[in-house]
Amino acid sequence: MKNRKHLNYFFGLDSSTQSLKATIIDSQLKVVAECSVNFDSDLPKYNTTGGVHRGKDGLTVTAPALMWVEALDLLLKRMKKKHIPLNRIAAITGSGQQHGSVWFKKGARQALRHLTDGMTLSEQLKHIFSVKDSPVWMDSSTTKQCKQREKAMGGPQAVADITGSRAYERFTGNQIAKMYQKNRTGYNCTERIALVSSFIPTLLTGDYVPIDVSDGSGMNLMDISSRKWSKKALDCTAPGLSAKLGKPELSHKVAGNIHSYFVERYGFDADCLIIVFSGDNPNSLAGLRLQRPGDLAVSLGTSDTVFGFLSKPVPSASEGHIFVNPVDPKAYMALVCYKNGSLTREHVRDDSADGSWEKFNKYLKRGKSGNSGNIGFYINEPEITPPILTTGITRYDSAGRRVKSFPPAVEVRAVVEGQFLSMRLHGENIGLKARNILATGGASANKGILKIMADVFGVPVYVARQTSSASLGAAYRALHGWICNRGGKYVPYSKILLAAPPFKKAAVPDKKAFAIYSSMLKKYAELENKMMVQGA
Numbered sequence: 001m002k003n004r005k006h007l008n009y010f011f012g013l014d015s016s017t018q019s020l021k022a023t024i025i026d027s028q029l030k031v032v033a034e035c036s037v038n039f040d041s042d043l044p045k046y047n048t049t050g051g052v053h054r055g056k057d058g059l060t061v062t063a064p065a066l067m068w069v070e071a072l073d074l075l076l077k078r079m080k081k082k083h084i085p086l087n088r089i090a091a092i093t094g095s096g097q098q099h100g101s102v103w104f105k106k107g108a109r110q111a112l113r114h115l116t117d118g119m120t121l122s123e124q125l126k127h128i129f130s131v132k133d134s135p136v137w138m139d140s141s142t143t144k145q146c147k148q149r150e151k152a153m154g155g156p157q158a159v160a161d162i163t164g165s166r167a168y169e170r171f172t173g174n175q176i177a178k179m180y181q182k183n184r185t186g187y188n189c190t191e192r193i194a195l196v197s198s199f200i201p202t203l204l205t206g207d208y209v210p211i212d213v214s215d216g217s218g219m220n221l222m223d224i225s226s227r228k229w230s231k232k233a234l235d236c237t238a239p240g241l242s243a244k245l246g247k248p249e250l251s252h253k254v255a256g257n258i259h260s261y262f263v264e265r266y267g268f269d270a271d272c273l274i275i276v277f278s279g280d281n282p283n284s285l286a287g288l289r290l291q292r293p294g295d296l297a298v299s300l301g302t303s304d305t306v307f308g309f310l311s312k313p314v315p316s317a318s319e320g321h322i323f324v325n326p327v328d329p330k331a332y333m334a335l336v337c338y339k340n341g342s343l344t345r346e347h348v349r350d351d352s353a354d355g356s357w358e359k360f361n362k363y364l365k366r367g368k369s370g371n372s373g374n375i376g377f378y379i380n381e382p383e384i385t386p387p388i389l390t391t392g393i394t395r396y397d398s399a400g401r402r403v404k405s406f407p408p409a410v411e412v413r414a415v416v417e418g419q420f421l422s423m424r425l426h427g428e429n430i431g432l433k434a435r436n437i438l439a440t441g442g443a444s445a446n447k448g449i450l451k452i453m454a455d456v457f458g459v460p461v462y463v464a465r466q467t468s469s470a471s472l473g474a475a476y477r478a479l480h481g482w483i484c485n486r487g488g489k490y491v492p493y494s495k496i497l498l499a500a501p502p503f504k505k506a507a508v509p510d511k512k513a514f515a516i517y518s519s520m521l522k523k524y525a526e527l528e529n530k531m532m533v534q535g536a
C-alpha cells in the first residue's frame with residue numbers, strides 16, 4: 001500500500017499584480033520554503049510595468065493572461081531547481097489579485113484537459129483566450145456600466161444590499177458588461193470567465209474551477225446572503241452569463257486533484273489536492289488570523305487596504321465592500337481599498353525627500369502629530385475611496401485655505417497622516433472599528449509610518465514575522481481545506497491555527513496624539529468633501 005505519510009506540506013500561491021509567490025508550510029504552520037517570480041524583470045518579453053499595461057485613456061489597465069501562465073511554469077521550475085520537495089505537498093490553494101478576469105475561448109477546456117508533459121504550459125495554452133489582455137483591479141474604465149447597473153438594480157444602496165458593494169469600476173460584473181458592449185465577438189466566443197483566483201487552479205487541475213464565494217463577492221454579481229449569483233445582477237450585465245461563470249463554491253472546498261502535467265514535470269504527488277483559491281485580501285485575512293470583530297489589518301502595498309472580520313454586514317452605498325468570509329462560511333469581512341498606496345508614498349519621497357526613505361523618515365520623526373493643521377490629498381492614480389478620477393495633489397493649510405505647496409517635511413507627514421485618517425474615516429463608516437491592527441505589506445517595515453498608524457487609530461499595531469500575508473494565508477487555507485476534506489465536514493479555522501507564531505508589537509499609540517487625530521477627523525472629512533466638489 002502506498003505510504004501517504006510523506007504528504008505533509010501545504011502550498012500557498014499568491015498571484016498578485018506584480019509577482020507570483022509561493023509559500024510552503026508544514027502541518028505545524030512553519031514556513032519551510034518560499035519562492036517568487038517578478039513579472040516585469042523575469043518575463044520582460046511581456047513588457048509590463050508593475051505587472052500591467054496602461055491604456056492611453058489613463059483609465060484602462062490590463063495584464064496579458066499568457067504571462068501568468070508562463071509565470072506558473074517558471075515558478076515551479078525554480079522550486080524544482082532549489083530542490084523544494086514538491087512531492088510532499090498534500091494540498092495547494094492560492095490567492096489572486098481581486099476582480100481581474102480571464103477569458104477562455106470555446107474549446108479551451110479540451111486544451112486544458114489534454115496538457116502533456118512534452119511542452120510548456122504557454123506553448124500549449126497560447127490560443128485558449130478569447131480576450132488576451134485581462135482587465136485588472138486597477139482599471140477604472142467602466143463608469144458608464146456602473147451607472148447602468150445602479151439604474152437597473154434600483155440605485156447604489158440596492159446594489160450594495162444584494163452584492164455587498166455599490167457598483168465599482170474594477171468589479172468584474174462591470175468589466176464583463178463593458179466587454180459585452182465593446183467586444184461582442186470576444187464575449188460571444190467565450191466559454192468561461194474566471195477570476196485571477198480561479199484561473200490559476202484551472203491550470204493546476206486542467207479543468208475549470210469554481211469561483212469562491214469570498215472573491216466572488218468582488219464582482220457586483222453575487223448575492224452575499226445566499227452565496228449564489230443574483231439573477232437581477234446577472235440580467236443587467238450580459239446574456240448567458242451564468243453558464244460562463246459556473247457556480248460559486250465555499251472557499252474551503254476541494255476543486256480537484258493536480259493534473260498529471262505537474263506530476264510528471266515537477267514531481268508533485270498525484271494525490272495532491274487543489275483547494276478552491278480566493279482573492280488576495282481574503283487570503284490576507286486568513287494569513288493574519290483576523291477572527292473577531294475589531295481585529296483589523298492595514299495592508300500597505302501597491303493598493304492600500306484596510307479590512308477586518310465582520311459578523312453582521314452593513315453594506316454602504318458610498319464606500320467600502322462587504323465580502324463573504326473566506327474561512328468562516330457564515331461570517332463576512334469588510335474592506336476599504338485605495339489605489340494610492342506605495343507608489344504615491346514613493347512619489348512624495350522622490351519629490352520631497354530626494355528619493356531617500358531615510359530622509360523621509362527623518363521628516364516624519366521631526367514633525368508634530370496633526371501636522372499643525374495642514375492636510376493634503378495625494379491622488380496619483382484615479383482613486384477608489386473616495387471616488388476621484390482626476391489626478392493631482394490638493395493641499396489645505398490650517399485655516400482650510402487651498403495652498404500650492406507644503407515645505408518638504410510637511411508634505412511627507414501630510415501624505416502619511418492623510419492616508420490613515422482616510423482609512424479610519426471610511427473604515428468606521430462600514431463598521432470597521434479597530435481594537436488592534438496588524439500591519440502588512442512592504443511599507444509595514446517602516447517604523448515611522450507604523451507609529452502614525454497607531455496614533456491615528458489609537459490602538460497598538462502589530463506586524464507578522466512573515467511579510468507575505470496573502471501567500472501565507474493561502475498556505476494556511478490549504479491545510480484548512482485539506483483537514484475539512486479529510487473529515488468530510490467544515491472544521492473551525494481557529495482549530496488549525498494553534499501552532500501559529502505570535503505577532504510582534506511594533507508601535508503603541510500616544511494618547512495625546514490620538515486625541516489630536518480624533519478631533520482632526522471632522523475637518524478631514526469636510527475638506528475631502530470640498531476637494532471632491534471643487535475637483536483635485
Ligand code: XUL
Pocket residue numbers: 016017096097098099137170218279280281303305335337
Ligand atoms: C481590493 C482590490 C485590491 C486588489 C489588489 O478590492 O481591488 O486590493 O485585490 O490585488
